[in-house]
Amino acid sequence: MVVIEAIGGLWQLIRAMGVTLKHFFQKPITVQYPEEKVRIYPRFRGRHELQRDEDGLELCVGCGLCAAICPSGAIYVEAAENTEGERYSKGERYACIYEINMTRCIFCGYCEEACPTGALKLQHEFALADYDRGSLVYDKTRLLQPASPHVIILEG
């Protein structure tokens, strides 16, 4: 019976090797990132983007709800009044200082849900690595730039 168990065991080993052999002849599932694009879903949470409306004015009114709800406290907002000469947003106030600390952001998306005007959205850009910690605190000019993801967006 030892011999029978051994032959049974040997057969199981050969089956295991058959599985790997099958994998050997299949195409690998790795996505060679910079050359090939990664496929992601539409609701993927990547880098934040501050939206503008059709007239080119910023949607952000500097309310600070996103900063209040952020679990890691990564957002800092300071509001200022719109004057007639300098008008940034449609309502009374705009955000004169708007910074997100990307080293603390956890990409949860609560800020996007909290925003009353729909100004803050999490787009699909995820290649955010940098060499300098200081440059990872994104200010408003950087956040206003549209995201340029290198991805294929699948059907939602």
Added chain:
Amino acid sequence: MDWIANLVIPLIKSLIVVIGLLVGFAYMTWAERKLCARFQLRYGPNRAGPFGLLQPVADAFKAIFKEETIFGQVHSKAIYVMAPGISLAAALLAFAVVPVGPTINSFQVFGFRVPDIPLSIAADVNIGVLYLFAIAGLGTYGIVLGGWTSNNKYSLLGALRTTAQMISYELPMGLAIVSVLLLSESLSLTKIVEKQAILPFIVLQPVAALIYLICGLAEANRSPFDLPETENELVAGFATEYGGIKFAIFFMAEYINMIVVCAVIATLFLGGWQWPAFLADLHPIVAVGLFFAKTAFMLFLFVWIRSSLPRVRYDKLMQFCWKFLFPLALVNLAVTAVVIALLPG
């Protein structure tokens, strides 16, 4: 004394073999990484040079420039430094008896008579197989000395376990080889290859071949018997205190050992350079190519086994050797002896 045949030609052959094995080791690491990756549905190194072919160069470069600290060795710093060298020397020496090809007949070049060149360093020596066993035993010294001089209890335990594994598996290996020797009636590896002109011994001795394969895996510390090796990667093992080049040399010794085990399996069981005879008789280059193809197939098998099977726990590994393989090898030997005694001729 015939200087050319007895000194110059073996010297040149040894040089070619050593350089070939070292380059072979480097590209074996490349092949293993690529093959393991393909078995796991991924690519393997493909950034360093086309198809990742310069990856071993990058690894060597890293190993050379890595910082090494040597501190608090037991008794002897000399032995600590020499232990990887002992392993490497034993691994390289074993290749001296492997016959790579037939004898190239004497020819004239520039009016100078070159004598017969046998394509192996010393394969026709009458104790070829015995020499292999001796060198396999020597290989364990490097490991146990390395583990001991590291002045680290975990290294010592890892070294002892590795050595115990290697020594235990030499027994069924020896018995499997003796079964082959009953068929070939000679310890010389060249004669063993010549006897396989009609049929490779794997057909006549399948059980011995399987036993030898398993023992070869255990000797080379390859998966699924690589608990000592992963203990290197995980916690401790005989090479914990070795960094940079010294670790690379241990690593080199292990891979060259693996290449030698595959070459020996190709020689003893798959017919070496001799089978199929109609191909081997065409030209010595074809025969050498046959040998390389068989060794390469065995290496592929080793990597395939490594990427498919889970690791064996150490106590089960020892039980398997002593309670299963050793009796099986004895039974195989007995059956072979009986069959040979009863068959006419």
